Amino acid sequence: MTDTGRRLSHAALPPRPDRYPTVAQAVAAARGLAQLHPGRCRVREVGRSRAGRPLVLVSVGDGPGGVLVVGGPHPNEPVGPASALRITGELLRRPVPPGGAGVPWHILLCLDPDGAALNEGWLDGPLTLRRHYEHFYRPAYEEQPEFLPSAGSGRAPMPESVVLTGLIDELRPFLQCSLHGVDFGGAFVQLTRPVPGLAERFARSVARAGIPLDVDAYDAAGWDSPAPGTYVLPEPGRDGLPQALPDDPALSTWSYAGRYGGVTAVLEVPMWAVEAVGDTRPHPEVARTVGTAARSLRDRAQELTTLLGHVPAHARAAYGPLVRTAEFNLGVCPQLADEWLARWCPRPLSASRVAAVGIAAERIPLRVASMLLRLLADTDGPAVAAARRRAERIVAESSDRLRHRFGARWVPVDTQITHQTRAVFAAAECLAPGRRP
Secondary structure: OHHHHHHHHHHHHHOOOOOOOOOHHHHHHHHHHHHHHHOOOEEEEEEEEEOOEEEEEEEEEEOOOOEEEEEOOOOOHHHHHHHHHHHHHHHHHHHOOOHOOOOOEEEEEOHHHHHOOOOHHOOOOOOOOOHHOOOOOOOOOOHOOEEOOOOOOOOOOOOOHHHHHHHHHHHOOOEEEEOOOOOOOOHEEEOOOOOOOOOHHHEEEEEEHOOOOEEEEEEEHOEEEEEOEEEOOOOOOOOOOOOOOOOOHHHEEEHHHHHHHOEEEEEEEEEEEEHHOOOOOOOOOOHHHHHHHHHHHHHHHHHHHHHHOOHHHHHHHHHHHHHHHHHHHHHHHHHHHHHHHHOOOOOEEEEEHHHHHHHHHHHHHHHHHHHHHHHOOOOOHHHHHHHHHHHHHHHHHHHHHHHOOOEEEEOOHHHHHHHHHHHHHHHHHHHHHHHHH
């Protein structure tokens, strides 16, 4: 091998299988793959983020009507860019179809590189629960680029949203795969319309990975579920959908692909698995358990709102995104607690759904307290020191409950990526049987 070949091979090597790549590492590896496969793979910048970071698209094959993969839609879910890179490598390992008439694939490595930059401090390890939350950031709803502003909101779409909808307009994919990860729970898939055969293949992949299948997913409450772990977007305006959160899948880049006949698959895989989300049995004490979770969430939100008041002006100016997402989460907590008490306590619920409520009651304060610790880190004074100590206790208490009460266990990075990659190819093969990339 020539020196140039060695350099290209090294550049194209994927990240270590026990680590997530940073966005820069994913882009560098993708560029290396394109140099090794110049006739099949190309990399191009398709736009810029709010802060001017490049949004990078990898294409294997040419033309519209293929598959669009979106990595990193939520920056606290680093499996997305990792799986996007794995998918690229897998495509290039496959033989070239006769006549080159395969399915074109287009892989957006990271939709939110600005948010990813605020999370990347933990990617060099150790990949522990504590270290993850020391670097935690997830944007408020209106700063998540997969969601589009409603008509009359007066809010312009984010630059990243414009890039993604522009790609959908240009490529008209028959399938869009959005690569997500959950902090705690199990794997599941949300679809904008049914995909025959996918539920069975998805469930088999989950079983091979040794992770739980989320059979009553919190994020898909009120959605149709043709099979365990598979959920289909309901028609707009259906009664019974959760109201506390502003998320509206109908106003999303998921649904946007439907204008060209495309279907979107939102593929979720856990970082920390919780076996209880796979339990279909009726929960024996719904009112007591859900009521306790609701009251705990409300009490902690009130306390964290007080602690947020100790964040000084210079930290608010320097870390505006963290402040806004903390305020957003604390703002929705009372509505969530009310909804759980009013709508879920009186109903029979599965053990899976009750576990999901309990996880949310721990996860939201854990996220907010972790961001508060980042905001209060460089400030002195007795009041701030007391606020830091209380936030530290909330982080420790929620982490302990998630580990011990819910049995949260780490899912190896390679396991997460392997399952998510399998699920993407399964979705493509179910929608385009017999066609190879």
